[in-house]
Amino acid sequence: MRMRIKDNSTYAKSDFISRFPKLAQMISDKTLADLSENNNFLIFPKHLVASEDLENDSKIIETINDQALTHNVIGIVGTGKERLVIHSRFSKGSDNFFLRYILQKVLNINLINMDSSLSIEEQYYQLLIYLFPKYLNAAMRKGLFKTYRRFKYNDANLKGPIEIARQIKSNTPFVGKIAYSTREFSKDNELMELIRHTIEYIKTSTYGETMLLNLTERTKQNVQAVVQNTFNYSPMERRKIIAANRVNPIRHAYYSEYRALQKLCLMILTQKNHSFGKRQLEFYGILFDVSWLWEEYLSLLLKEQFVHPRNRKKQLGFKLYAEMFENHNNRKVYPDFYSKEHKIVLDAKYKKIDTSISRSDLYQIITYAHIFKAQAAGLIYPSNLEMKNHLIGELNGNPTKIFRQAFQVPQNVTSYQEFVEKFRISEKTVLEELMKVVDQN
Numbered sequence: 001m002r003m004r005i006k007d008n009s010t011y012a013k014s015d016f017i018s019r020f021p022k023l024a025q026m027i028s029d030k031t032l033a034d035l036s037e038n039n040n041f042l043i044f045p046k047h048l049v050a051s052e053d054l055e056n057d058s059k060i061i062e063t064i065n066d067q068a069l070t071h072n073v074i075g076i077v078g079t080g081k082e083r084l085v086i087h088s089r090f091s092k093g094s095d096n097f098f099l100r101y102i103l104q105k106v107l108n109i110n111l112i113n114m115d116s117s118l119s120i121e122e123q124y125y126q127l128l129i130y131l132f133p134k135y136l137n138a139a140m141r142k143g144l145f146k147t148y149r150r151f152k153y154n155d156a157n158l159k160g161p162i163e164i165a166r167q168i169k170s171n172t173p174f175v176g177k178i179a180y181s182t183r184e185f186s187k188d189n190e191l192m193e194l195i196r197h198t199i200e201y202i203k204t205s206t207y208g209e210t211m212l213l214n215l216t217e218r219t220k221q222n223v224q225a226v227v228q229n230t231f232n233y234s235p236m237e238r239r240k241i242i243a244a245n246r247v248n249p250i251r252h253a254y255y256s257e258y259r260a261l262q263k264l265c266l267m268i269l270t271q272k273n274h275s276f277g278k279r280q281l282e283f284y285g286i287l288f289d290v291s292w293l294w295e296e297y298l299s300l301l302l303k304e305q306f307v308h309p310r311n312r313k314k315q316l317g318f319k320l321y322a323e324m325f326e327n328h329n330n331r332k333v334y335p336d337f338y339s340k341e342h343k344i345v346l347d348a349k350y351k352k353i354d355t356s357i358s359r360s361d362l363y364q365i366i367t368y369a370h371i372f373k374a375q376a377a378g379l380i381y382p383s384n385l386e387m388k389n390h391l392i393g394e395l396n397g398n399p400t401k402i403f404r405q406a407f408q409v410p411q412n413v414t415s416y417q418e419f420v421e422k423f424r425i426s427e428k429t430v431l432e433e434l435m436k437v438v439d440q441n
Helices: 013-019 021-027 097-107 120-140 164-170 190-203 208-213 217-229 235-247 253-269 271-275 290-301 359-372 416-439
Strands: 004-006 010-012 041-044 061-064 067-070 073-079 082-087 147-155 178-186 283-289 337-339 344-348 376-383 389-394 401-408
Touching: 010 013, 013 021, 013 067, 021 073, 021 082, 041 253, 073 120, 082 120, 097 120, 097 290, 097 416, 120 190, 120 217, 120 253, 120 283, 147 164, 164 178, 190 217, 190 235, 190 253, 235 253, 253 271, 283 290, 290 344, 290 416, 344 359, 344 416, 359 376, 359 401, 376 416, 401 416
Parallel strands: 004 082, 041 283, 344 376, 376 401
Antiparallel strands: 010 067, 061 067, 073 082, 073 283, 147 178, 337 344, 389 401
């Protein structure tokens, strides 16, 4: 059972429940934080970036009265024969060009050669391969994962407890050897073997070795380190390694990046089991927090003109209270973007605001404008419409201008290359529009 839905849209609750009775119960009103605990769910970038900026309370489906609402999450989620695909509202058919473009920019990866002829589900699984280097490098910053393993020996160098049954079987009559086992801290363990199997699998994929594993010097070094330290690797043991990692997920908070990498590897190696129904009773999902991606993309586009505060790192924020009231509890606010030189504040929004702005969003930008003493404050968001900036008005008793800036996402394109060319035109135009606001201040 399938149903084509898009982000930031409204559907009949009864229709959704009738089409997806099991999924409706599993995902309705569940937050990303709730779903991230599931071993078969990969949520990007939550499992890669531990950030306060992420909307952990965002939901895939929110039910209000007789409506089912989608928000800023796109991807696939399924259980049994039920499979829900949430498209970007800027996608036509199964193109997925918008997600590809901002992923390519934010992660600095090459998605030009991604196969657009695949189904939307297969495209999401293909994206996992492109994400692998980022997850690998993030985990390897903690060093090679080591854990205790039990090794069995049969020699004269006794270093552990004797295994009586194996001793009798192997060393009767006695010839000077002793069967024993040891528990050793090892880099060659089930998780590292899983990563090695994933590397070998990617090497066999189209463009895998040349485009992905050799993408950066760091990636090449990390891949080499994994290969050199998994000397027990055997292609015949892939199923055994997958099963071992399924039942032994990484739990320690210090190794959260390795937990994310473990999830990614399992999904890459078992993707056909998910996609084509061989594990029909399993609850699984690949989800993208597009609001985070949109803000990170804008930070790259606007970096020459605007500062992008980092809430998680507590950097570049503005104090909420005046200096005379300052104390150690003086809170800071972190607008998405600002320019001290031009006294402008920008707030990035992925939601639909072409015709109206919610009270909370409007109050938020007004708060930023007041604290920052800005001459102009606006919301910047993706849209199907032309990207002229729209002046909402000036604050009462205050000359601050409040505006919204649409960022036109190309429509009716026939190829990803055409989408990229038109999107670059949009980038140039939106910068020009923002500079018009700057020049007016």
